[in-house]
Amino acid sequence: MDTQSKIEIAGLRKQFGDLVVLKDINLSVDQGQVVALIGPSGSGKSTLLRCINLLVTPNGGQVRVGADSFAFGPGTKLPGTRALANFRAGTGMVFQHFNLFPHMTALGNVMEAPVTVRGTPKAQAREKALALLAKVGLADKVDEYPSRLSGGQKQRVAIARALAMEPDVMLFDEATSALDPELVGEVLGVIQKLASEGMTMVIVTHEIAFAREVADRVIFMRDGVVVEEGPARQVIDAPREAATQAFLGHFHRGGAAQPASEAI
Amino acid sequence: MYQWDFNFLWSYRWLFLNGLGVTVGFTVAIVSLGLVVGLAAALAKLSAFAPLRWLAHAYIEVFRCTPVLVQLVWFYYALPILSGIEISAITASILALSLYGGSFYAEIIRGGIVSIDPGQPEAAAALGMTPFQAMRRIILPQALKRMVPPLMNQSIIQFKNTSLVSVLAVPDLLYQGQIAAHDSYRPLEVYSAVAVAYFLLLYPLTIIVRQGEKKLSTSD
Numbered sequence: 001m002d003t004q005s006k007i008e009i010a011g012l013r014k015q016f017g018d019l020v021v022l023k024d025i026n027l028s029v030d031q032g033q034v035v036a037l038i039g040p041s042g043s044g045k046s047t048l049l050r051c052i053n054l055l056v057t058p059n060g061g062q063v064r065v066g067a068d069s070f071a072f073g074p075g076t077k078l079p080g081t082r083a084l085a086n087f088r089a090g091t092g093m094v095f096q097h098f099n100l101f102p103h104m105t106a107l108g109n110v111m112e113a114p115v116t117v118r119g120t121p122k123a124q125a126r127e128k129a130l131a132l133l134a135k136v137g138l139a140d141k142v143d144e145y146p147s148r149l150s151g152g153q154k155q156r157v158a159i160a161r162a163l164a165m166e167p168d169v170m171l172f173d174e175a176t177s178a179l180d181p182e183l184v185g186e187v188l189g190v191i192q193k194l195a196s197e198g199m200t201m202v203i204v205t206h207e208i209a210f211a212r213e214v215a216d217r218v219i220f221m222r223d224g225v226v227v228e229e230g231p232a233r234q235v236i237d238a239p240r241e242a243a244t245q246a247f248l249g250h251f252h253r254g255g256a257a258q259p260a261s262e263a264i
Numbered sequence: 265m266y267q268w269d270f271n272f273l274w275s276y277r278w279l280f281l282n283g284l285g286v287t288v289g290f291t292v293a294i295v296s297l298g299l300v301v302g303l304a305a306a307l308a309k310l311s312a313f314a315p316l317r318w319l320a321h322a323y324i325e326v327f328r329c330t331p332v333l334v335q336l337v338w339f340y341y342a343l344p345i346l347s348g349i350e351i352s353a354i355t356a357s358i359l360a361l362s363l364y365g366g367s368f369y370a371e372i373i374r375g376g377i378v379s380i381d382p383g384q385p386e387a388a389a390a391l392g393m394t395p396f397q398a399m400r401r402i403i404l405p406q407a408l409k410r411m412v413p414p415l416m417n418q419s420i421i422q423f424k425n426t427s428l429v430s431v432l433a434v435p436d437l438l439y440q441g442q443i444a445a446h447d448s449y450r451p452l453e454v455y456s457a458v459a460v461a462y463f464l465l466l467y468p469l470t471i472i473v474r475q476g477e478k479k480l481s482t483s484d
Contacts, residue, residue, distance in 0.1 A: 053390060081394050089392025099387035103405050113391035116401050158387075165391060 006031045006200045007052060007169060012061035013073075014047055021047045023224045025061070029169075032198040036211035036232065039221035040247060045204045048221070049171050052202060053091040054084055065091055066168050089117055092162030096174040098154040100146040106133060106157045107142040110164045117165070125164070132160040136190050152183030159190055170194060172203040188214075208251045212236045220244045270453050276444040283440030284461060290357070290426040290436060295419045297362035302369025307399075309374055320370070327367035333428050335360040340432050353432040361429070365422045372414045376407035416473040420466055427462075437461060 007029040014022040021044045029035050037045040050056035051063060060073035068087050070079055079087070101109050110129035114120040120128075133142050136156035146154055155175055162170060172191065176184045188210050195201060195214050205211055211218055211232060218235040220228045220243070228241045239245045273280075308320035327335065340356035343349075351359070380403050388398035430439035441458040445451040 055386060055390060085389070085392050085394045085397075087392075088390055091390075093387075093390040095383060095387060095390075097383055099381070099383035101384065101387070101402055101406075103409075112401065113393065116397050117392045161391070 004031075005029060006033070006066060007202070008062070008064040008069075009048075009052065010062045012048070012051055012063070013059045014044075014051060014056060015059055021224050022051070022058070025224075025226060027219070027226070029200060029202060032200055033217065034195045034199075034201045034203065034215045036215035036218045037202065037204045037221060038206070038208065038211060038218060038247070039227075042223075043221040044224040045221045046173055049093075049173050049202060049204050052169075052171055053088050053093055054079070055088075055093070085117070089113070089165055090168050092159075092165060092167035092170045094155065094158050094162055094170070094172045094175045096177050098146070098151070098158045098178075100154055100158055100161070102146050105143050105145055106138060106149070106160075109146070109157055110161045113161065113165050129160070129164060132163050133157070135163075135193075136160045137186070150183060151179045152186045155179065155187045156190055159187075159194075163194075168200060170199050170201045172201065172205070174204050174206065176205070176207060208236060208248065220247065222247070266452065268453060269450070270457070272448055272450065273444075273453060273457055276440075276448070276454075279440045279444055280437065280457070280461070283435060283437035286435055286440075287423075287426050287437040288465075290361070290429065290434075291419075291423045293358055294361040294365055294426070295422055297358065298365030298369050298422065299415070301362060301366030302373055305366060305370035306373035306377065309370065310377060323363075324367045324370050327364050328371075332361065332364045332425055333431070335364055336428055336432060353429070353434050357429040357432055357434050361422065361425055364425070365418065368418050368421075369415065372411055372418060373407070375414075376411035377403060379410060380406050413473055413477045416469070416476065420469055420473070423466060423469075424462065 005028040007027070009025055009027040012022055012025040012027075013020075025044075025048060027035075027048075037048065039045050047056055051058050052065065054063065054070065057078065058072040062069065062071045064070075065087070068090070070087070072078075101112065104112060107126065107129050110132055111122070111125040114125040114128065115122055130139070130142060133139060136159055138153060138156055138160070141149060141153060141157075146157070149157065159175075175191070176187050179187065184207070188207065191201070191203070191210075192214050203211070203215065213232075215232040217229060218232045219226055220235060220239070220241070222243050228235055228239060228244045235244065236248060239248055305320045305323055308316045309324070311317055311320075336357060339360040340351070340353060343356070344351055377399075384402050384406065385395075385398050388402045389395075393401065426436055427438040429436050430442065433439065438458060441454050445454040448454065
């Protein structure tokens with residue numbers, strides 16, 4: 001495998017029962033690169049993202065993030081819970097529905113993993129958490145419980161929570177899909193800031209304009225395979241494949257409303 | 265018309281207090297032991313290891329689907345013969361009532377755990393927590409909040425179930441009441457007083473439970 005890249009996926013297969021969700025996926029992401037995964041629902045992009053931090057266990061193939069590598073398939077042993085936990089501690093993930101811990105304040109959410117997983121002293125974790133919450137623009141909300149925060153604020157807490165583990169890689173699973181339209185911007189702003197700081201990121205998104213703006217590469221998936229991939233602007237502005245063209249035809253680009261009638 | 269006379273009860277006050285002490289002590293013991301057993305059985309039933317699941321399932325169903333009085337008698341009379349170990353009436357009572365309560369607690373605890381949004385353990389795992397850490401820090405604290413009212417209800421039932429130990433001559437409140445009734449030939453007053461004593465202890469508890477439920481429904 002290529003040792004220069006940060007993330008390396010080779011021959012990845014996943015099926016749920018008889019349903020094959022991912023068929024022989026190969027993917028490599030360089031250090032500091034931002035990759036956007038786009039495609040219709042059911043295309044397998046979220047499952048692929050979850051295979052990168054092994055929240056979903058692949059049926060075959062190899063997954064490597066940084067120096068940690070796992071192989072799956074016949075004859076391989078599934079990684080133990082300790083190995084899995086250590087591996088996941090190095091990748092941050094942000095979920096569509098935030099999944100904040102409702103019994104903890106914003107500050108508690110961000111402090112939780114460093115204290116519980118890494119054994120960081122509380123005072124130190126607190127200082128770090130306060131800095132991260134300030135970074136995502138929530139310095140005034142540190143003592144609020146998630147139920148008192150807006151969707152956009154929740155998602156920014158979730159980003160701070162993931163960053164508290166100082167991950168090498170950040171994974172975003174439709175981080176803005178559950179947000180009211182007027183709250184999408186504040187979350188995208190934080191993601192953009194991370195990109196400019198050189199964070200390696202894989203982003204599953206329906207925000208095509210954002211993917212075009214922030215991602216270095218765009219991967220279009222359909223029915224469990226990568227249909228097209230390339231530089232973000234090239235794939236989005238001038239897709240080669242018919243499936244990509246049809247999918248992108250659903251989105252209004254350039255801010256001007258377009259008639260949706262020509263879409264499939 | 266029956267002539268009620270409660271005055272004589274005063275002379276049995278130490279007997280009643282003694283019985284009350286045994287009843288409360290029994291309740292504390294079987295509730296705490298039952299919760300430990302129930303938590304263990306609930307976690308076993310949620311385990312990824314199938315034999316552990318079957319074992320927990322068998323335990324829960326056997327104890328939920330046989331009458332607690334039968335269990336008490338069985339533990340006192342049958343178990344010593346089968347195992348060859350002599351056990352006292354108190355040990356048999358604590359064993360039977362704790363295991364009986366544990367089977368109900370187990371289902372309450374398991375229900376509380378599975379009611380937590382799967383996104384919670386997923387987020388915990390994504391942060392690098394082990395399943396044990398996620399259970400202790402993320403899932404149980406949230407589940408506990410939902411479990412408290414049904415656990416309290418079950419504990420009130422357990423409190424009342426302690427009266428059954430009198431059949432094994434454990435000197436609880438009811439047993440001491442029987443002694444006083446035989447001694448005084450006034451069972452009506454004695455058993456009425458016993459009933460009132462149970463009520464006075466349990467009614468305030470039910471109010472606390474109800475308030476807890478109300479508080480729970482207004483938060484989150």
